[in-house]
Amino acid sequence: MRLGLDADEVLTTTRSVRKRLDLERPVEREVIEECLDIALQAPTGSNTQGWQWVFVTDPEKKKVIADFYGANYDMYTNRPDQPQYGDDDPRTTQRPKIMDSSRYLREIFHQVPVMMIPCIQGQGRLDSGVPTFGQASAWGSILPAVWSFMLALRERGLGSAWTTLHLPNEKEVADLLGIPFDTVTQAGLFPIAYTKGTDFKLAKRLPGSDLSHWDQW
Numbered sequence: 001m002r003l004g005l006d007a008d009e010v011l012t013t014t015r016s017v018r019k020r021l022d023l024e025r026p027v028e029r030e031v032i033e034e035c036l037d038i039a040l041q042a043p044t045g046s047n048t049q050g051w052q053w054v055f056v057t058d059p060e061k062k063k064v065i066a067d068f069y070g071a072n073y074d075m076y077t078n079r080p081d082q083p084q085y086g087d088d089d090p091r092t093t094q095r096p097k098i099m100d101s102s103r104y105l106r107e108i109f110h111q112v113p114v115m116m117i118p119c120i121q122g123q124g125r126l127d128s129g130v131p132t133f134g135q136a137s138a139w140g141s142i143l144p145a146v147w148s149f150m151l152a153l154r155e156r157g158l159g160s161a162w163t164t165l166h167l168p169n170e171k172e173v174a175d176l177l178g179i180p181f182d183t184v185t186q187a188g189l190f191p192i193a194y195t196k197g198t199d200f201k202l203a204k205r206l207p208g209s210d211l212s213h214w215d216q217w
């Protein structure tokens with residue numbers, strides 16, 4: 001199924017989908033392969049194409065990963081140093097809704113039809129003092145493709161949510177899935193499901209004019 005959204009609609013309405021993930025409807029492997037083919041058109045530093053994509057459908061493996069995610073989620077969301085913004089700031093007004101939604105994902109993560117873990121392959125891990133040039137080149141060679149994947153899902157009536165909270169247990173998840181931990185870095189954890197309904201709206205963001213610098217910071 002294709003929704004026929006134009007490029008700007010896809011770019012502005014690809015939200016983090018949590019409560020509207022359809023946990024009952026199976027996701028065909030073909031639709032994932034189609035989205036991956038689109039994602040692989042993203043830029044890749046020096047044309048290295050060092051990306052690897054792990055899809056998890058095994059219920060026991062999904063449960064182990066979701067349990068790591070859940071434990072880290074609880075720790076992260078209970079930490080005392082939460083960033084504070086003004087009362088009218090969209091990040092403040094949206095927080096209760098996002099917290100409610102993210103708590104829901106934390107509870108049902110093991111039930112999503114498919115989990116995706118995008119990985120970037122290199123000569124070593126990215127958490128071992130790699131200078132900015134190397135970090136930016138490596139992350140820049142996986143994250144645009146991940147976003148393209150999410151946009152391709154959206155156009156096909158599926159959704160996802162960017163998450164990173166399994167990563168404190170990246171090693172355990174690497175061992176579980178056979179990912180070579182010494183040379184491959186995981187970039188996140190993405191639930192994949194059809195969405196309940198396909199109508200998604202623009203988010204309220206800080207205005208670009210407040211965030212731009214021309215010729216001088």
Ligand SMILES: Cc1cc2nc3c(=O)[nH]c(=O)nc-3n(C[C@H](O)[C@H](O)[C@H](O)COP(=O)(O)O)c2cc1C
Nearest residue numbers: 014015016017098101102105161162163164165203
């Ligand atoms: C780097 C990164 C990490 C994120 N980690 C999580 C996460 O662990 N769990 C979660 O529910 N959402 C996570 N999010 C989603 C954000 O909460 C979400 O993008 C933000 O609230 C704005 O909502 P929107 O994506 O619907 O516009 C993450 C997003 C990014 C970019």
